[in-house]
Amino acid sequence: xxxxxxxxxxxxxxxxxxxxxxxxxxxxxxxxxxxxxxxxxxxxxxxxxxxxxxxxxxxxxxxxxxxxxxxxxxxxxxxxxxxxxxxxxxxxxxxxxxxxxxxxxxxxxxxxxxxxxxxxxxxxxxxxxxxxxxxxxxxxxxxxxxxxxxxxxxxxxxxxxxxxxxxxxxxxxxxxxxxxxxxxxxxxxxxxxxxxxxxxxxxxxxxxxxxxxxxxxxxxxxxxxxxxxxxxxxxxxxxxxxxxxxxxxxxxxxxxxxxxxxxxxxxxxxxxxxxxxxxxxxxxxxxxx
Amino acid sequence: xxxxxxxxxxxxxxxxxxxxxxxxxxxxxxxxxxxxxxxxxxxxxxxxxxxxxxxxxxxxxxxxxxxxxxxxxxxxxxxxxxxxxxxxxxxxxxxxxxxxxxxxxxxxxxxxxxxxxxxxxxxxxxxxxxxxxxxxxxxxxxxxxxxxxxxxxxxxxxxxxxxxxxxxxxxxxxxxxxxxxxxxxxxxxxxxxxxxxxxxxxxxxxxxxx
Numbered sequence: 001x002x003x004x005x006x007x008x009x010x011x012x013x014x015x016x017x018x019x020x021x022x023x024x025x026x027x028x029x030x031x032x033x034x035x036x037x038x039x040x041x042x043x044x045x046x047x048x049x050x051x052x053x054x055x056x057x058x059x060x061x062x063x064x065x066x067x068x069x070x071x072x073x074x075x076x077x078x079x080x081x082x083x084x085x086x087x088x089x090x091x092x093x094x095x096x097x098x099x100x101x102x103x104x105x106x107x108x109x110x111x112x113x114x115x116x117x118x119x120x121x122x123x124x125x126x127x128x129x130x131x132x133x134x135x136x137x138x139x140x141x142x143x144x145x146x147x148x149x150x151x152x153x154x155x156x157x158x159x160x161x162x163x164x165x166x167x168x169x170x171x172x173x174x175x176x177x178x179x180x181x182x183x184x185x186x187x188x189x190x191x192x193x194x195x196x197x198x199x200x201x202x203x204x205x206x207x208x209x210x211x212x213x214x215x216x217x218x219x220x221x222x223x224x225x226x227x228x229x230x231x232x233x234x235x236x237x238x239x240x241x242x243x244x245x246x247x248x249x250x251x252x253x254x255x256x257x258x259x260x261x262x263x264x265x266x267x268x269x270x271x272x273x274x275x276x277x278x279x280x281x282x283x284x285x286x287x288x289x
Numbered sequence: 290x291x292x293x294x295x296x297x298x299x300x301x302x303x304x305x306x307x308x309x310x311x312x313x314x315x316x317x318x319x320x321x322x323x324x325x326x327x328x329x330x331x332x333x334x335x336x337x338x339x340x341x342x343x344x345x346x347x348x349x350x351x352x353x354x355x356x357x358x359x360x361x362x363x364x365x366x367x368x369x370x371x372x373x374x375x376x377x378x379x380x381x382x383x384x385x386x387x388x389x390x391x392x393x394x395x396x397x398x399x400x401x402x403x404x405x406x407x408x409x410x411x412x413x414x415x416x417x418x419x420x421x422x423x424x425x426x427x428x429x430x431x432x433x434x435x436x437x438x439x440x441x442x443x444x445x446x447x448x449x450x451x452x453x454x455x456x457x458x459x460x461x462x463x464x465x466x467x468x469x470x471x472x473x474x475x476x477x478x479x480x481x482x483x484x485x486x487x488x489x490x491x492x493x494x495x496x497x498x499x
Binding site: 036037038043096098112114118119125129136137143144160165167192206208 | 337338340341344365368374375376380382383385386387388390393423428493
């Protein structure tokens, strides 16, 4: 029986290896592509990590923005809504409806901040929820409800990772600091709880961010976006109030003194006066590297 | 043969309407006058830089891609024209809150395109019976006008929701108080397809035309 010796692909009659033209062409094409992409390449695209090497953890950033927002909300509740009600101003959920003569309730104003933050595309998210929320759609469920119950017990924030969405999340107690909070939430026709008292944890703000750390530059951008969202939210109320049938005076005075509203500049200057010391301290303390 | 096919493709692409060739399907109702580049914004850098960036990410073992040719279309592309300010009853971003995990898994309501998928020729492409992802329990003490909502939910009749309720709440209309007064299923489905709105034309926020 005679064995037929087969030539391997790429061998000539003498058995020496030689390259197929297609192989040579492919190698040349790859070489040309490599030169095109790497050797004579244009500057690489920035990877979005604009950093000076100093970073802050997401938790510290969330602490900062939650404190800034808290200053805004407490001031709005205590110095606008509370005295405003005594001046005859109205506040409700339907303040944006055509012809409405009212302003936003504090929780509704927070929704405005939340929408504006989403539009700012800085990766910061804000949500308001509670176990006894008036709007059923705002009631906590699952992991957030379990964490909220812990928050109610010790009034301390909780942090967790929402891995499927790639988010770092912080939940902060929403404590009843002002009488209008407990009065309105206890008396609201749809409230599931009627015995709120000052000092109660009425709910929690949930903040989320899209990375574990941020650079110094990015932290300032995020804070800037929040401050713009706060400012625009208050401005939207003042703009609406100017169109009331009986509009209040708008200037440098507060409703505790007259039938008036502070303008956006005056109001936000007071917010920043309250929040800036803690924000500045947190910025310096929070950075690593 | 290969070169002939290539040349034919090149010639067709050069003389024909490239938008129509590249579009994966008919645009949705109301988008007929919208240019491709209104939503598909050019990606940062040259194509060469974009290939480079993707190769670098691939070699670094990263799961994310660098945008190539155009940026991915996100909610902001929709909101630029369909801005509901703060009055959207179901703003998409709201569903990014951790507790909407199940709704995200079933409907993905955090993205506008989950319902309003573009290039389908339809206003809503997912049937419009998704409300059960969140609204399954109604409180006895909380008075809700009209039919027994808990009974409807228990019977999985989520196709009835849009017969009374406008999902985004952008129409001024009188909400039907009983199921027999509700809009017909056909009218709702026609609207979800490409028909007129059963909720009427009186909108709270007008949509931008261009």
